Amino acid sequence: MLWSAFVFGLAQFAAAKPLASKRWATAEPAVKHAWLETPGGWEYHSAPSADHLLELRIGLKQDKIDELIKALYEVSDPVHHKYGQHLSKEEVDALVAPHPDSIEAVESWLQYHDIDPANAHFRSGGGEWITLHIPVGKAEKMLDTKYGVYYNSKSDEYIVRTMSYSLPQELHSHIDVITPTTYFGTMRAMRSTSFIQDAHPITALNSASFAAEISPLAVPASCGSTVTPACLRAMYNTTNYVPKATATNKLGIAGYLEEFANDADLQTFFSRFRTDAAGAKLTHIQLNGGLNDQTDPGVEANLDVRKSLLSYGWTGLGVTLSCLNHRTDTGGSPPFIADSATTSNTNEPYLDWLNFVLNQTTVPQTFTTSYGDDEQTVPVDYATSVCNLFAQLGARGASIMFSSGDEGVGAGSCRTNDGTNKVLFQPAFPASCPFVTAVGGTTRVNPEVGISFSGGGFSRYFSQPSYQTTAVSTFLTGLGTKFAGLYNAGGRAYPDVSAASNGFQVVISGRTSSVGGTSASSPTVAAIVSLLNDFRISEGKAPLGFLNPLIYSTASTGFNDIVSGSNPGCGQTGFTAGAGWDPVTGWGTPDFLRLQALVG
Incomplete structure (x- = not known):
C-alpha cells in the first residue's frame, strides 16, 4: 500500500x-x-x-526490506540463476x-x-x-x-x-x-576527501607529452607522483577499449555544496590530457536548489568528473553530474527566518539525492560519491535507513562506489562519543555500508603500494556480510591478536578495492593542479566499472549492478594485489596490506582486461 x-x-x-x-x-x-x-x-x-x-x-x-535484500543478493551473485535480473522501480517500491x-x-x-x-x-x-x-x-x-x-x-x-x-x-x-x-553531519563538514597537493599550481604543461599514450608494459615511474589519463589507462589496462553502448550506459556523479564541474575546464583538461575527447560534454542535473555556476568551479566536482573520464578508452560514455547543493541561507548568521512561510534545508547528506534518484524510472548503471564521515557520528537509525536506500539502488542494477576516506583507521584522538571516551579505530560511513563498494587509495607504480591515508577498517553498525567472510577471516587469522579490542572483527570490512589516489592532475579555473585523496580513487574505479558495464550491455547482457558479491568471488582475480603499505591512525600503525584482501587496499586495483574476461 x-x-x-x-x-x-x-x-x-x-x-x-x-x-x-x-x-x-x-x-x-x-x-x-x-x-x-x-x-x-x-x-x-x-x-x-x-x-x-x-x-x-x-x-x-x-515491510519487506528483508525480501529486498535477499533479492539484491540473488541478482548480484554471479553463480545464482537470477544473476543480472535486476528489479524494476515498481518491484522495489512494492518491497519497501x-x-x-x-x-x-x-x-x-x-x-x-x-x-x-x-x-x-x-x-x-x-x-x-x-x-x-x-x-x-x-x-x-x-x-x-x-x-x-x-x-x-x-x-x-x-x-x-x-x-x-x-x-x-x-x-x-x-x-x-x-x-x-x-x-x-552535513556535506560542508565532510568536504575532506580530496586536497590540493602543491602550493603553486602548474601553469604550463607540454600537452603532447601528457596526452601521449603509455605502454601498460612499461608504466613510467613518474606516474606514481604525477597521474595523468595516459598513466591510469596504462596502469589499469583500458588503453585500447572503445565504448559501444554509449546511448544506454551512463555514469552518475553526485556533487554537493556549490561544487561545480566547469565545462571550460573540462575542455582545457581534454586539450592537455585527452585530445581525442575534445568536445565531449557533461550533463548537469540540479536538485534541491543545486546550482551550476560556470564561473566558480570546485576542486571536488572537477576532480570527480576528470577522474571518471580519464580512465576511459574513449569518452563516449554519458556522464551525469547531479548537483545537490544544500543552501546555507547565511553569511555568518543562523540560517533561519522567524516566520512560518520559509523552510530551511536540513543540510543532511544523501536523503534528498537518493530519493530523487530512486524516483526516476531509469537510473545510471554506475555511481560515484566522494564524501564520508566517522560512522560513530551518524545515528545508527539514520545510517541504517540510508544504507537500505543504497540497497534499493543496487537492486535496480546500479553499481555504487564510495571513497573509503582519507584518515586511515581514524583521525585525531579517535575517542568514542558514547560516554566511555575510549580510543578505538573509527570506521567511516557510508563506506561501512555493506551495499556500496568502498574504494581505498594507492600510490607509486611498479608496484603500487597502499597509501598511508587510505581509509579502512571494520564497521560497528553493520555485521560482516557473507560475501566477504572467507576473505576477511583469512586476513584476521594472519593479523592474530594485533590491535585486539580496537576494532570490531565481526563488522562489515572495507575497502573492497582501491586505485591511485596521489598526484592527480586536475584543471581548475584554467590552471592545472595536483590533487590527492580517495576522492580520486573512487571515480577512477567507477570509470572502469562503467567500461565493464558498457561491454556487458553491448553484448546484450545486464549491467553489473551491486558489485561486492562478484568482487569477493569470481572476479577477485581481476585485481592487482597490493601487498605493501599501511594506514596509520588513532596513534597506531594501522593495518598492513598483504596478499589477498586487506583493510588498506581491499582486493587491490582493477585490471580492466582481466575483469572484462571474467564478467563477460
Whole structure:
C-alpha cells in the first residue's frame, strides 16, 4: 500500500481526530535516539524561532526490506540463476512499502497533532518516506524535544538539530527514523576527501607529452607522483577499449555544496590530457536548489568528473553530474527566518539525492560519491535507513562506489562519543555500508603500494556480510591478536578495492593542479566499472549492478594485489596490506582486461 492511502477528505480527517486523541493523549514517549554530548565540532548557539519551518522527514518501516535484500543478493551473485535480473522501480517500491498497520499508526499520530497527511510535501515511490513542512514548535511537541541552533567553526555553518528525540512506544515499531533530529553531519563538514597537493599550481604543461599514450608494459615511474589519463589507462589496462553502448550506459556523479564541474575546464583538461575527447560534454542535473555556476568551479566536482573520464578508452560514455547543493541561507548568521512561510534545508547528506534518484524510472548503471564521515557520528537509525536506500539502488542494477576516506583507521584522538571516551579505530560511513563498494587509495607504480591515508577498517553498525567472510577471516587469522579490542572483527570490512589516489592532475579555473585523496580513487574505479558495464550491455547482457558479491568471488582475480603499505591512525600503525584482501587496499586495483574476461 502506497501513501495514496493517506488521501482523505476533510470530513474523514475531522472524524478521525477524536479517535486519534484518545489513542495518543496518554501515550508515554520513549527515546528514539539521544546523544550524551554535543557531537564533535558543534556547539550550541541559540534557540530557533518556534515558527521556523523544518522539512521533517519521516522514514517508515519497510515491510519487506528483508525480501529486498535477499533479492539484491540473488541478482548480484554471479553463480545464482537470477544473476543480472535486476528489479524494476515498481518491484522495489512494492518491497519497501510500509505495512498497512504502519500507515494507519503514523496517519493517526499525525492527525492527533493537527497534520493532514494529504498535505505531505513529498512522498517516495514506495511510500516509506514522507516529508512535511512544519514549524519547530510543533516538531518539538511531536518529538518531545527541544531544538537548538548549533554552530560549526570549521565549516562556518549553522544547523537546527536536537540532542535527542522521542516517540510514543507504539511508533517505534512503525518508524525507522525522523530527520532532522540528532544527525549533525552535513556535506560542508565532510568536504575532506580530496586536497590540493602543491602550493603553486602548474601553469604550463607540454600537452603532447601528457596526452601521449603509455605502454601498460612499461608504466613510467613518474606516474606514481604525477597521474595523468595516459598513466591510469596504462596502469589499469583500458588503453585500447572503445565504448559501444554509449546511448544506454551512463555514469552518475553526485556533487554537493556549490561544487561545480566547469565545462571550460573540462575542455582545457581534454586539450592537455585527452585530445581525442575534445568536445565531449557533461550533463548537469540540479536538485534541491543545486546550482551550476560556470564561473566558480570546485576542486571536488572537477576532480570527480576528470577522474571518471580519464580512465576511459574513449569518452563516449554519458556522464551525469547531479548537483545537490544544500543552501546555507547565511553569511555568518543562523540560517533561519522567524516566520512560518520559509523552510530551511536540513543540510543532511544523501536523503534528498537518493530519493530523487530512486524516483526516476531509469537510473545510471554506475555511481560515484566522494564524501564520508566517522560512522560513530551518524545515528545508527539514520545510517541504517540510508544504507537500505543504497540497497534499493543496487537492486535496480546500479553499481555504487564510495571513497573509503582519507584518515586511515581514524583521525585525531579517535575517542568514542558514547560516554566511555575510549580510543578505538573509527570506521567511516557510508563506506561501512555493506551495499556500496568502498574504494581505498594507492600510490607509486611498479608496484603500487597502499597509501598511508587510505581509509579502512571494520564497521560497528553493520555485521560482516557473507560475501566477504572467507576473505576477511583469512586476513584476521594472519593479523592474530594485533590491535585486539580496537576494532570490531565481526563488522562489515572495507575497502573492497582501491586505485591511485596521489598526484592527480586536475584543471581548475584554467590552471592545472595536483590533487590527492580517495576522492580520486573512487571515480577512477567507477570509470572502469562503467567500461565493464558498457561491454556487458553491448553484448546484450545486464549491467553489473551491486558489485561486492562478484568482487569477493569470481572476479577477485581481476585485481592487482597490493601487498605493501599501511594506514596509520588513532596513534597506531594501522593495518598492513598483504596478499589477498586487506583493510588498506581491499582486493587491490582493477585490471580492466582481466575483469572484462571474467564478467563477460
